[in-house]
Amino acid sequence: MTDDPLAPIRQAVADALLAIAPEADLGAVDAGRSLREQLDLDSFDFLNLLIALQQRLGVAVPEADYGRVDALDALVAYLASHGARA
Amino acid sequence: MRAAIAAAMARSKREIPHYYLGCDALVEPSLGALEAFNAGRPLAERVLFAALALRAIALALREAPELNGRFVDGRFEPSANVHLGVVTALRGGGLLVPTVHDADRLALPELMAALRDALARARSGQLRSSDLADSTATVTNLGELGTDMVYGVIYPPQVALIGLGRVAARPVVRDGQVVAARTVHLSLAADHRASDGLIGARFLAAVPQRLARAALP
Numbered sequence: 001m002t003d004d005p006l007a008p009i010r011q012a013v014a015d016a017l018l019a020i021a022p023e024a025d026l027g028a029v030d031a032g033r034s035l036r037e038q039l040d041l042d043s044f045d046f047l048n049l050l051i052a053l054q055q056r057l058g059v060a061v062p063e064a065d066y067g068r069v070d071a072l073d074a075l076v077a078y079l080a081s082h083g084a085r086a
Numbered sequence: 087m088r089a090a091i092a093a094a095m096a097r098s099k100r101e102i103p104h105y106y107l108g109c110d111a112l113v114e115p116s117l118g119a120l121e122a123f124n125a126g127r128p129l130a131e132r133v134l135f136a137a138l139a140l141r142a143i144a145l146a147l148r149e150a151p152e153l154n155g156r157f158v159d160g161r162f163e164p165s166a167n168v169h170l171g172v173v174t175a176l177r178g179g180g181l182l183v184p185t186v187h188d189a190d191r192l193a194l195p196e197l198m199a200a201l202r203d204a205l206a207r208a209r210s211g212q213l214r215s216s217d218l219a220d221s222t223a224t225v226t227n228l229g230e231l232g233t234d235m236v237y238g239v240i241y242p243p244q245v246a247l248i249g250l251g252r253v254a255a256r257p258v259v260r261d262g263q264v265v266a267a268r269t270v271h272l273s274l275a276a277d278h279r280a281s282d283g284l285i286g287a288r289f290l291a292a293v294p295q296r297l298a299r300a301a302l303p
Contacts, residue, residue, distance in 0.1 A: 023177060040177070042230045043134050044205055051129045063124050063132065 008086030009057065009079050013072070016052040020045050031072040057084040087180040095239050102157075102245075103278040106237050107286045111294035113253060114267040116142075119302050133302075135253055136227055137198035139270070139293075142303045143248055144168045144189035144197075146292035147223055152281035153246040153274075153289055154222045162245060162280040171221030171241065172201065174208050182208040183241065185221040194302050229253055235271040245280040249273035270297075 004010070014026055021039045029038050036046055046066070054060045059082045061069055069075040116138060124132040147154045147168050155164040168190040171183040184204035186192075192200060207213050223244055228236045229252040236249035251271035258267045272293055276286045296303040 021177065043136065044202060047129070047132060047134065047202075048206075054129050060129050063121060 006076055006080055009076050009084050012053065012056045012084075012086055013076060013079070016049050016056065019052065020049055029072055032074075034070050035072055035075065036070055053079065057086055059084050091181060094241060098239050098242050102240050102242060104240060104275050105278050105283060105286065106273065106275050107283065107290050108235060108237070108249075108271060108273040109290050109294060110256075110269050111272050111297050112258060112267055113270050113297045115300035116297045116302065117253070117268055119300050123302060131195060133194055133198040136250075137194060137201050138303065139227070139250055139297070140170060140172070140186065140189055140201060140225060141192075141194055141197050142293050142296040143225060144170055145296065145303060146289050147246075148190045149292060150281075150285060150289040152285050153276055155245060155280075156222070156243040157245050157277060157280055158243050162277075165222040167222060169221045171224035171244075172204065173224060173226040174205055176209060182213065182218070183221065183224060184208040184213055184217045185219075187216075187220075223248065225250065229270065235273060237273050238275050240275055240277060245277035247275040249275070 017024060017026060017039065020041065024039050029035070035041065041049065050061050057079055059079050061078070065078070069078050113135070117135065120133060120135065120138055151164040152162070154168055155162060157163075167188060169185050169187045170189040171185050173181055173183050175181055184207060186197065186200050186204055189197060189200075204217060207217065221244065223246045224241050225248045226236055226238050227250040229250050232252055234251045236251055238247045238249050240247045249272070251273075253268055253270045255266045256269045257264045258269060259265075260267070272290065274286050274290050
């Protein structure tokens with residue numbers, strides 16, 4: 001088991017994604033490419049994802065930053081750098 | 087479900103004499119107003135463009151009674167209410183059309199909440215009978231899938247289907263110069279037994295007028 005300090009945040013993101021897209025194969029997702037495209041998330045799905053992550057991790061992503069969080073790695077890094085409490 | 091949709095669509099094309107109108111709407115001003123609105127608000131209160139468009143459409147439908155109602159027993163019955171059906175795709179395949187009731191009477195934040203709620207219920211299989219039965223017109227939004235224009239098939243016994251395409255920055259002419267601004271293609275499929283091109287055109291002109299204002303509709 002690796003010591004990934006971001007593991008709890010990754011898990012929170014995975015849980016939130018599976019609640020919206022239960023059929024998704026997260027292992028097959030390219031962490032550097034658009035999450036919305038790969039998982040077919042529309043603007044409502046994406047908003048619901050951010051709301052769930054705010055509830056779980058305490059970080060609210062402003063609209064101006066949406067472009068910075070549309071990839072799995074970028075989303076996790078953003079949450080980590082904005083004080084996510086996991 | 088596919089069989090039911092197929093039957094309705096086949097019936098629609100057999101019975102309804104469709105006519106189609108479309109236009110490009112400048113949405114940059116109202117999107118700017120929306121971004122300012124959302125900037126000060128918590129996530130759960132943010133309003134999405136779909137709600138903005140739905141409200142502009144609902145208000146315009148209120149002024150276009152020949153596009154809002156049911157064609158039954160050879161006669162058109164206009165409705166005093168604007169209950170908008172919103173086409174939504176299900177993740178496993180198939181379509182549902184939940185209804186946002188009184189879309190013309192809800193303030194924008196309430197409309198957004200009703201829309202989010204209706205879509206969430208549709209996608210989780212928790213629709214109520216009032217969600218599906220009584221819409222007076224339907225909106226189909228394929229913009230998020232990258233489609234620029236959609237010309238759809240009217241759901242009988244309705245007489246209009248409004249289509250929204252992709253919001254994107256496109257070249258527009260302002261003061262004689264070509265600049266980039268966000269636009270969306272708006273379409274109307276309407277029943278020629280209930281309305282004609284003049285009525286359809288007036289409706290279709292009213293929606294962009296609202297969206298081209300730097301204020302929320």
